[in-house]
Each structure stands twice: as structure tokens, then as C-alpha cells.
Amino acid sequence: MFDCRPSLPLSPTRYLRFSRRLHKMVRRLVPDCDVRFLQSQCGSGKGAAMVTAVAYRLAAQHAERQHILDTLRLSREQLLEVKKIMSEQMVRGLSRQTHQQASVKMLPTFVRDTPDGTEHGDYLALDLGGSSFRVLLVRVRSGKGHNVDMHHKIYSIPQDTMQGTGEELFSHIVDCIADFLEYVGMRGASLPLGFTFSFPCNQSKLDQGILLKWTKGFKASGCEGQDVIKLLQDAVRRRQEFDLNFVAVVNDTVGTMMTCSYEDPECEVGLIVGTGTNACYMEEMQNIELVEGNDGRMCVNMEWGAFGDDGELDDFCTQFDHIVDDCSNNPGKQRYEKMISGMYLGEIVRNVLIDFTAKGLLFRGKVSERLKTHCIFETKFLAQIESDRLAMRQVRSILQHLGLDNSTCDDSVLVKEVCSVVSRRAAQLCGAGLAAVVDKMRQSRNLNQLSIGVGVDGTLYKTHPHFSSIMQETLQDLAPQCQVTFHKSEDGSGRGAALITAVACRIKSEEQR
Numbered sequence: 001m002f003d004c005r006p007s008l009p010l011s012p013t014r015y016l017r018f019s020r021r022l023h024k025m026v027r028r029l030v031p032d033c034d035v036r037f038l039q040s041q042c043g044s045g046k047g048a049a050m051v052t053a054v055a056y057r058l059a060a061q062h063a064e065r066q067h068i069l070d071t072l073r074l075s076r077e078q079l080l081e082v083k084k085i086m087s088e089q090m091v092r093g094l095s096r097q098t099h100q101q102a103s104v105k106m107l108p109t110f111v112r113d114t115p116d117g118t119e120h121g122d123y124l125a126l127d128l129g130g131s132s133f134r135v136l137l138v139r140v141r142s143g144k145g146h147n148v149d150m151h152h153k154i155y156s157i158p159q160d161t162m163q164g165t166g167e168e169l170f171s172h173i174v175d176c177i178a179d180f181l182e183y184v185g186m187r188g189a190s191l192p193l194g195f196t197f198s199f200p201c202n203q204s205k206l207d208q209g210i211l212l213k214w215t216k217g218f219k220a221s222g223c224e225g226q227d228v229i230k231l232l233q234d235a236v237r238r239r240q241e242f243d244l245n246f247v248a249v250v251n252d253t254v255g256t257m258m259t260c261s262y263e264d265p266e267c268e269v270g271l272i273v274g275t276g277t278n279a280c281y282m283e284e285m286q287n288i289e290l291v292e293g294n295d296g297r298m299c300v301n302m303e304w305g306a307f308g309d310d311g312e313l314d315d316f317c318t319q320f321d322h323i324v325d326d327c328s329n330n331p332g333k334q335r336y337e338k339m340i341s342g343m344y345l346g347e348i349v350r351n352v353l354i355d356f357t358a359k360g361l362l363f364r365g366k367v368s369e370r371l372k373t374h375c376i377f378e379t380k381f382l383a384q385i386e387s388d389r390l391a392m393r394q395v396r397s398i399l400q401h402l403g404l405d406n407s408t409c410d411d412s413v414l415v416k417e418v419c420s421v422v423s424r425r426a427a428q429l430c431g432a433g434l435a436a437v438v439d440k441m442r443q444s445r446n447l448n449q450l451s452i453g454v455g456v457d458g459t460l461y462k463t464h465p466h467f468s469s470i471m472q473e474t475l476q477d478l479a480p481q482c483q484v485t486f487h488k489s490e491d492g493s494g495r496g497a498a499l500i501t502a503v504a505c506r507i508k509s510e511e512q513r
């Protein structure tokens with residue numbers, strides 16, 4: 001549309017001649033364009049008013065968007081409060097009097113030693129923590145160089161098996177073990193086995209784990225309150241093809257810590273930030289009231305994903321967190337995990353985008369049917385969208401994949417900001433929790449400064465372009481007296497389970513001499 005008023009008054013005849021020539025020239029110069037000329041009746045004054053009105057509308061929309069996003073932004077004071085509450089819950093979890101009421105359970109693992117280099121032998125390891133699991137053969141050779149060779153195979157667990165009966169689940173696991181032994185040419189072999197079982201368990205010894213509750217979408221019946229090692233043994237007996245020496249059941253955080261401590265003896269913390277999130281660390285025995293003895297240290301599985309289940313995080317939760325929680329398989333549970341881990345971040349973003357769209361702040365107010373689908377906005381999209389190398393047209397292609405064909409460049413910019421705010425909050429919350437852990441270790445050891453290593457595993461930590469740096473910055477800010485070195489666990493927690501098994505076999509052999 002063009003304002004075709006001449007700068008000087010024209011007679012009607014001259015005006016018609018001018019307009020016809022203008023139309024003819026435009027058609028000749030741009031024959032593929034359908035250009036319409038509209039005569040302005042009210043002049044530029046009305047246009048100026050309309051520009052002002054549009055500016056006010058855009059400013060109001062921007063303010064409303066930022067007001068909503070501000071609910072997902074955390075101040076330093078709020079992060080310090082999260083650290084303080086986490087510290088209090090850790091103490092409650094370690095105390096015999098308050099353990100049952102604590103949201104952070106601080107479970108003893110009975111892992112009290114790390115490899116000394118003399119371990120050797122072949123060990124089988126299982127790593128179960130999500131919809132897929134690994135079976136590993138780990139060959140440990142003693143001597144200089146800490147020689148460890150691994151062979152592994154990944155198996156999937158169908159959704160109906162995850163939510164069927166416990167007998168079906170563990171029979172499926174044993175079927176996969178049989179296939180793996182065939183794969184590595186060790187059919188019928190009897191090997192020491194370490195089981196990385198990444199769910200909350202109560203342990204009274206290294207080779208026993210009573211499942212407290214399923215997480216991460218698992219709901220297999222007949223398992224909660226049962227010893228998972230016995231459930232696995234029963235499944236092996238039913239198959240009647242091979243026998244295994246069950247030595248240890250460990251959490252994936254413990255396995256990750258052990259894997260990294262094999263290379264760095266200062267590594268005494270394990271952290272998982274993937275589908276779920278959890279942490280473990282070496283606690284002073286005198287502080288663990290659930291276990292007899294005051295000498296030395298023992299690894300404690302925090303199960304910190306449940307932090308907030310008693311309302312400790314209510315002041316930090318938004319309407320979007322409540323929606324995600326209400327629609328989950330375990331409403332009211334794993335509240336901290338639902339604000340941090342990869343299983344839920346995409347859902348938080350999706351609900352923010354739906355809210356923006358319903359208020360006319362995004363996608364011209366039109367929500368695609370695909371965006372209404374639960375979990376359609378995968379957390380991997382956050383990592384892709386926040387990549388510094390990704391152009392806006394590539395962001396738009398991701399949105400088009402989600403059925404948002406009407407998205408604009410401005411929509412892409414806003415979607416990227418939403419992803420950034422949600423993932424930044426997750427990284428900061430994780431950093432605040434880790435600050436509570438390392439500061440407690442420092443205080444328990446009566447140190448002014450603590451130098452400590454943290455072994456980390458998990459796809460969110462490893463693949464998101466900014467999560468690790470934001471988490472580390474938060475940790476450094478909230479725990480300035482702790483010098484923390486991070487180690488990525490390249491071999492996963494399965495290797496750690498085998499190393500724990502190797503250490504346990506070594507100790508048992510020494511005791512029998």
C-alpha cells in the first residue's frame with residue numbers, strides 16, 4: 001500500500017493522468033506483483049496516532065511477557081535460601097530422629113572404599129535408570145596405569161514392561177543379560193555382578209537394596225518395599241541358564257563418583273543431571289546416625305530429587321511447575337527434580353508457550369494441535385534452540401516441526417528467551433543444591449578451604465550448551481570457600497558399579513587370608 005498523494009495540488013484531470021501513468025509504470029517494472037494504491041483520506045496525523053497505539057500495544061505485551069518470565073527468574077537471595085533449606089534437609093535426613101520426615105533421605109550406601117590399583121578380574125555390571133539400560137563386561141587389570149577394558153550393549157525397556165509387573169520387568173532384564181553373555185562369548189559363565197539401580201533404595205548392606213519408590217516413569221507392580229537383588233536372583237533362577245554372584249547394588253550417582261575417583265582420588269561427589277537428577281558424596285561416619293560406627297567415611301545417596309516434596313520449594317514454584325507436576329505420573333513427588341531434569345524442562349517450556357499464545361503474546365494467538373500434545377516439546381529442543389551457532393531460521397524449522405507453521409522471526413526470538421530462562425533456573429537450582437553439599441563437607445571436616453572433585457554424568461549436563469557453566473558459576477558464587485573441579489564421566493555409571501564390585505571382592509579376599 002502506498003500513500004499516493006502528490007506533494008503539490010493537481011487538477012482532477014492532471015491527477016487522473018498522473019495516477020494512470022504511475023499504475024502503468026509499476027505494472028511494467030514489477031509484473032509479478034499485485035500492487036494496490038489507496039488514497040489517504042485523513043493524512044499522516046492519523047498514521048502517527050496509529051503508530052503510537054501500536055507502540056503502546058507492543059510495550060504492554062513485552063511487559064506482560066517479562067512479568068510472566070520473571071516468575072521463573074531467581075535472585076541470589078532466593079538461591080541462598082534454596083542452599084540453606086537443602087542444608088537443613090540434609091541434616092534431617094542423616095538424623096535417626098528426623099530421617100523418616102526428611103524429604104532428602106540421605107541413604108547410606110555401604111560404599112566405604114575406593115580402588116587402590118590392586119583390583120583385577122572380569123566383572124558384569126547392569127546399569128538401569130531409564131527406558132533403556134546397559135549390560136557391561138568390565139575387565140580390570142591391576143598394576144600401574146589402572147587398565148580397564150569394557151564391552152557393553154544397550155537394551156530398551158518397553159513402556160508396558162516399565163509399568164507392568166515386577167516379574168515381567170526383571171525377567172526382561174535377565175533375558176537381556178543372557179543375550180549379552182552370548183554376544184561376548186561367555187554363555188553360562190558365573191561372574192561377580194554389580195547392579196547400578198538408579199532409584200531410591202534403603203540399604204543395610206552393600207548387596208541389598210530395598211526399593212522405596214519408583215521414579216522416572218517406572219510403575220512395575222510388586223517391587224516397592226522389596227529387595228531388588230532378590231527380585232533379580234529370582235528371575236535368574238526362573239530362566240535356569242546361568243548363575244551370578246551378586247556383590248553390590250549401587251545408585252548411578254555412586255557409580256559415577258567411583259568412575260571418576262578411579263582417575264582422581266579427590267573426587268568425592270557424584271552428580272547426575274539427565275532424565276532425572278541426584279547427588280551423592282562421602283560423609284563423615286560420625287554424622288550418619290543410621291549406621292553404627294564413627295570412624296572413616298561412607299558414601300551417602302542423597303536422593304535429592306525429592307527435595308521440596310514437603311513444601312520447601314513452594315515459594316519458588318510457578319504456575320507452570322504446578323501444571324507439570326499435576327500432569328506427571330507422580331504428582332507431589334520429586335519436586336526438585338521436576339524443576340531441573342531433562343524429563344521435565346521441555347514440558348515447562350511448552351506450558352509457558354501455551355500460556356503466551358492463549359494471551360495473544362505469541363504465534364498470533366493460535367496454538368497448534370501438536371503443541372497441545374503432552375511432552376511434544378522435548379528437552380533436546382532446548383539445547384538445540386539455545387545453541388550459539390543456531391540461526392533464527394533453524395529455530396523456526398524446529399517450531400514448524402511442532403506444527404507452528406505460522407511462527408515469525410519475533411516468535412523465534414521469544415521462544416529462545418523462554419528456553420534460556422527455564423534452563424538457566426534449572427542450572428542455578430542445581431548449583432545451589434551442590435553448594436549446600438560441598439559446604440557441608442567443608443564444615444564437617446573443619447576446613448577453611450575445601451578442594452574437592454565432582455564426577456558428573458547425564459545428557460542434560462553434557463549436551464546443553466550453557467547448563468554446566470551456569471551451574472558452576474552459581475556454585476562458585478554460593479560456596480566461595482570451596483574449590484571444585486568437575487569431571488565428566490565418559491564411561492557412565494556402569495563402570496563404577498563394576499569398580500565397586502571389584503573393590504568389594506578385593507576386600508573380601510583380603511579378609512579371608
